[in-house]
Amino acid sequence: GNSVTQMEGPVTLSEEAFLTINCTYTATGYPSLFWYVQYPGEGLQLLLKATKADDKGSNKGFEATYRKETTSFHLEKGSVQVSDSAVYFCALSHASGGSYIPTFGRGTSLIVHP
């Protein structure tokens, strides 16, 4: 079946450090890939997405490239801020019975210190 694997957290960084959160997936067919962010006490928000191989999604300084050969969609940011502290979820969307069902990773908590 389909699955998403994320690196375990928490990831603790100092402000302005480089961020990488690894995400790999297993899927049949050609899924779309997403990163969502959840700030404390809130629901999830879409951060970025990529719909086909070699696509790069980007938003708010975050980037992720759809790598079909390595089945990966790692999230990166060149310089993190304290306000980036949140939980980040990697997800894929796959077809199931005429609908598109999302599959989420376990989430990676990011803590950024001043």
Add this chain to the structure above:
Amino acid sequence: GAVVSQHPSWVICKSGTSVKIECRSLDFQATTMFWYRQFPKQSLMLMATSNEGSKATYEQGVEKDKFLINHASLTLSTLTVTSAHPEDSSFYICSARQPLSGRDSAQYFGPGTRLTVL
């Protein structure tokens, strides 16, 4: 962008009572909504897929008689936790997709409802 709301945002109830959580798509019609449960520091667990005008599709291990889902209109889905017990305490999140959206359409999430059962 698409907005999904949930009500209430926080509810505390006594053991044995039932609690209804509403999920609304405010500026689009959602033929499909999803209900998730999130435990502290854990990922989202998909509970069920709610389809407008038909029965919900429950994930394996989710009791359909305990978690009643009704999707009576294109903008409203409700989750009722019946005879709630302390182990049902959790963060419940709904999401929706815009109609006729394909695999590359994102989910739009509600802000979540924190249920505490005493």
